[in-house]
Amino acid sequence: MKRPFGRTKKIAKKKTNLSIFDVIDKPTLVNELKRNVDLWTTRQNPTGLCVACKGSRMLCGKTRCPVLVRINSFIRTFPLIKNVNIDGASPPSVFVGRIGYPYVYAGPLVPPIHEDTSHYDLPELWFGKPIDEIVNFRSMLVRGKQRIHVNRFHEAGKIIDRTRELALASSAIDVELSLKRPPRGCLVFSDGVQPFGPSAPIRDLRVGSSRWDHNIEKAYYDTDLKARPAVLELYEKGVLVTRIQRAFSVGALGVGQQRRLVPTRWSITAVDSTVSKGLMKQVRTFPLVGEYRLYESSYLSNQFEILMIPDAWSYEAIEAWYPGTVWNPSGRKVVMYGDSEGYEGRTTYASIGGCYYAARLAVCELLVKEQRQATIVVLREARPGYIMPVGVWQVRENVRNAMKNRPLKFNTLAEALQRIAAQFRIPLKQWESKSTLITRARLQRKLTQYT
């Protein structure tokens, strides 16, 4: 059903749920929260585990309480964001929501500080940082928002024009964000939500002067260039994936009339998928790797084992979630999901979602760099220390990091699998039975063996 532009669904009056004070065991935190009651709301965890646990008994199975991590950084931002006027340097960063598409909330993310904030929105630089630090600076980003139809820019006026301009800046840019009310945060007592700063509707937006990345600028003014070749061209020229994705998200690429805002989440996967598809085309023309290889990396309690099999290009990604991790909060058993594609690639959306494409991009980058072709199996084990989702960048950067390291080389598949078995806590049997490509490598014979 189409809703007339600008009208939003009436939400039942938000109540500040005071039972949160029962959940937290630390008097200092409680006092701070009480003093700023109008700056946050809560959403309860339906299982009620948090109330029984009070952040100290780890009933959810994680190694640390994600709610406490979030509240800690929240409290630090309170004094900075009480105001309706946020004045700071945007990294630059924008966020386009996906709820209500094609009428979405869009707007800039601005931290209330004036320093070089450029790394606040550049996951390429985040690898190796502890989760607290990431949550900290992400919570500083105040989100201004305005509801807008994705391709009716002209109706939305100057705020959205300036948001789009801001997104293309090549470095941090001064922004004065004036809001209709003080920004509000939401303490979510559940794990499916990325750490996020507070938000409020925009009254006005002023953006300082900025320099654009000249490659992106060129693509922006080329209104005959389709989005796919534009993305590939920018990538070829060395523009960071995050920057391409930001431009993609604000509708700065593509044929003029068809440009539109793309929800941030979708745009990340769209760019990962488009770029890796372009790289795969090259990979298929390269000679095979000479041996079985294993690349490894571990970050934020996500262990990656990436197996290269000397065979024609095919790709598979499998992830296993321990009970108590982000996407398997209440299960008792390890849950495994996976999806794969053959030599020709795929035409349907991978069932495991965005990380499939993020990892595919990272492995293709290495194959293109080394001018080699291989069958790739990406295995990921998410352990209880992974207390909250941080975004698919974690997968992309984790796999990229694995690819930077020297691989372990093996002459046989069995030896490579032995090593995988030693690195993972989940038994090899389970990985093997889940993996189409490992099964294929074990059982499928080749015609060349019969000549």
Place this chain on the structure above:
Amino acid sequence: MFSVKMTDTKLLKDMFQAIAILVDEATFNVNPENIQLRAMDPSRVAMIDFQWPKTIFDEYQCDQPQKICVNIAELLKLLRRTGRDETVQLTLTPDTPKLQITITGKYTRTFNMPTLEPQEEETPTPKITFKTEAKATTEGLKQAIEDAQLVSDHVRVEADPEKITLQATGDLMGATIELKKGSDALLDLQTQEPSKATFSLSYLAEIIKAASATSEIATLQFANDMPIRIDFHQPKEGKLTFYLAPRIEVE
């Protein structure tokens, strides 16, 4: 100079479709008598052996043997533009590296596409002693494979003197499909010894689906844990043969 003309454009399209199952860049060997192609898929699990004598074409002209390599998917894209009662002519002259595709019907259009660097490497034929030979209708095979595909991604083919059994076992479901000797689907069956071998259904299904458009009857040859050879009977002295390597069942 190489030039062929064909009025049966459906057969031409179906044949290229069958080739496209396994190869992207197809290197054809053309000579004054016939046109041939032999190639393996990128992972070397399946092989196609194709040959059409000049008599299949309405006009055939080739003064000397040569190799022609084209992107088969691109060529198919152009060929799909042909309708019924139209004629296709493929021409390659020595003075240009472009293949010319002329489609003549109510009006004439001429496309050209680049030819590619031909593959020099010869594809060897697998040497196998087959123990079972069966003649089946392609329609019967296609149906049987589609049944098996419902439950699994691989299928075991078993032959005894009386019948061929397809056994598919998936994670949860299974299927048994029997083709009895002398039935409408299985025209003939000769077994020197009981044979069984397992094959990937993704390959088998694609091959059989595409090739059955060009042929009514196929001859299957296989042996214990050996590649299968499927010969799709072609008019005149044409040949369309596929080899597919088996999956070995451990445990």
